[in-house]
Structures are given as structure tokens and as C-alpha cells.
Amino acid sequence: MSELHPPRPFSGGIILSYKCNLSCKHCMYACSPKWKGDWMSEEDALRILSQLAEEAKGKYHDIEVVGVNYGFHFTGGEPFLKFDLLLELVEASSSLGLPSTFVETNCFWCRSDEVTWSRMEALRNAGLKGILVSVNPFIVESIPFERIERAVRVGLKVFDGNVLVYQRLFFELFKSMELKGTMSFQRFLDEVGGALHYAELIPTGRAPYKLGHLYTKHPAGHFFGTSCRQELLRNWHIHVDNYCNYIPGYCAGISLGDARNLDEVCHPSSLKRRPIVKALLSDLRNLYELGKKYGYEEPEKGYVSKCHLCLDIRKHLADSEEFQELKPAEFYSHIED
Ligand code: SF4
Numbered sequence: 001m002s003e004l005h006p007p008r009p010f011s012g013g014i015i016l017s018y019k020c021n022l023s024c025k026h027c028m029y030a031c032s033p034k035w036k037g038d039w040m041s042e043e044d045a046l047r048i049l050s051q052l053a054e055e056a057k058g059k060y061h062d063i064e065v066v067g068v069n070y071g072f073h074f075t076g077g078e079p080f081l082k083f084d085l086l087l088e089l090v091e092a093s094s095s096l097g098l099p100s101t102f103v104e105t106n107c108f109w110c111r112s113d114e115v116t117w118s119r120m121e122a123l124r125n126a127g128l129k130g131i132l133v134s135v136n137p138f139i140v141e142s143i144p145f146e147r148i149e150r151a152v153r154v155g156l157k158v159f160d161g162n163v164l165v166y167q168r169l170f171f172e173l174f175k176s177m178e179l180k181g182t183m184s185f186q187r188f189l190d191e192v193g194g195a196l197h198y199a200e201l202i203p204t205g206r207a208p209y210k211l212g213h214l215y216t217k218h219p220a221g222h223f224f225g226t227s228c229r230q231e232l233l234r235n236w237h238i239h240v241d242n243y244c245n246y247i248p249g250y251c252a253g254i255s256l257g258d259a260r261n262l263d264e265v266c267h268p269s270s271l272k273r274r275p276i277v278k279a280l281l282s283d284l285r286n287l288y289e290l291g292k293k294y295g296y297e298e299p300e301k302g303y304v305s306k307c308h309l310c311l312d313i314r315k316h317l318a319d320s321e322e323f324q325e326l327k328p329a330e331f332y333s334h335i336e337d
């Protein structure tokens, strides 16, 4: 394979910033309070949103419906840390006709019914179709569960049922435990840790480093012979970050180009200057070999997943600052925050 030819996107997430008030153990994007705190500029956002709106035209049967991989969501980091920007971009998306828009939040700001109602109403009046409420054992380490329950209760009314509770399993579990306030991860493990087996936990980003001890590990060779062609070249969900990196699927730290120019990103281009993507499109073994050339050493403990192997090698390669596809560079320094 000598060319990269990403398909046109169908749905996606707009990462307004990697800055977050939390630093969750499972965060795929390694968000935390330690990031510099850059936010997407309005100018870049408008260029990106207008192209995505054009792209989505005629592809959505119902622009009022939202789904985890259906429509376009504003995310982070935590988008409510800059509510004014969020509101402006929702207004802009609405006038551009971007379908099925929603915002994802950890609910830190849902301190009272009044505040929750007024912010949600402002967003709905600006054209937002729904909200995704994050619920998991890592967020409730810091966010009192009452705020999450409040966001769901108020959201269901304001957005006329368009509330995605992700993940519902944990929401129901915490309700059945009558959880009040926060809960340490250790307490979660002690009391209901078995629930983790039923949860969707994407083993990339910070998770392999912070939660790896809970999972079986394998040597690198275990993952040889597999490629990431499907993940890198899928059209059903992409992300664009505040630096305008066009991120395939959930592969944080990999950029396929400048999202301000969608035609260029989705046009066939040579893989010559993208050796990491080239390796990933063929066989993880090739990425491993590339890492070795740059002095990468396999850890004795092994890896929990192919994404762990991939990320660990990329983290090493990112130090050389030679690879244009490893962006944003800051991502690689916050994986173990
Ligand atoms: S998972 Fe969400 S809430 Fe947690 S650090 Fe990442 S962006 Fe923030």
C-alpha cells in the first residue's frame, strides 16, 4: 500500500480542547487539567463545521435524532469549561444545518437545578438536539453522582428524551447502590468490580497505563499479523481536535491531516511521509520494527491490547519529533498524568 485515501466522514466529534477538570484513568484522549488549555478558535471551527455540514447533507433521515456514532457532538476535554464558546459553536452549527448535534459532559457544572436548566435551555434554544452524560467509575471518583442524576433528569425534559447515558450499565448500578457523592475506584472494585467485565472500555489512551494491572497482558508478537485498516479508514465516526487534526475514529494522537481542508484530507495522498500510518495499515509488526529502529524496547510486562502496543511505540517515537502524523505532540506527554 502506497497511498492513504480516507473516506468522506459521516459523523464525528469536535474536540474543543483537551483541557479537562478531571484526569480519568480511562481517558482515551489523555485529557487533564495539566494541558496548556488551548481551545478551538471560532475561525477554525466555522471552517470545519461548514465543511462537515456540507458533507452530511442528505445523509441523515432524521436530524433531530442523536446517537453515540450518529450525528456530530461537541466534546473535549470538558466543553462546559468554556460555555460561551460552546454556545456560539452550537448556534453556528445550527445555522449551517449540521444534523443531530449533541454535547458530551462529565456534569461537573450541574450543581443546582437552576444552573442545569438554564444552560441546557440556552443550548437547546441555540439549536442543540441532545446531550451525552458520561457515567463510569472513573468520573464518579470526582463528580458527585447527584450531579449526573440531575443532568439526566433535567436533560430528558429539556431535550425531549434525547439524552444518551454512556454508559447506562454504570448509571443503573450506581442508582441501585443509592450512591451519594463520590466513590473511590478502590471502593468500586471492592464492592462491584465485576461490573467492569460488562462495560465497554476502549483499551487505549490512559487506560492501559492506569488500569492495565486489571487485565491479562501479552507480548508484542501476540498482536503481529493484525492491521488497523478498518479503524483508520472508516467513515462512520471521526474526530477533529482544536488544533484541526483530523483523527481517525478513536485513535487519539494520530492525525490524517488538516481538517480545515476536508477535500485534501480525503484525497489520495502518498504514505511516504507517513511511515507510522503506513505501518498500521499493513501489520502492527511493521510499527514494532519501526519502533525498534528508533530504540524502542518492549516492556517485560507486555500489553493489554493492540492499541496499547501501538500507543506505547508511538509515545516513544513522538520524542523524536520527526513524524508529522503524531499530533498533537502534547497528547503523548499527558498519557500518564
Ligand atoms: S474521560 Fe472525559 S471527563 Fe474524564 S478526563 Fe477524559 S475528557 Fe475529562
Ligand code: SF4
Pocket (backbone or CB within 6 Å): 204, 227, 228, 231, 232, 250, 251, 252, 280, 306, 307, 308, 310, 311
Ligand atoms: S492499534 Fe493504533 S491505529 Fe490501531 S485502532 Fe488502536 S490506536 Fe488506532
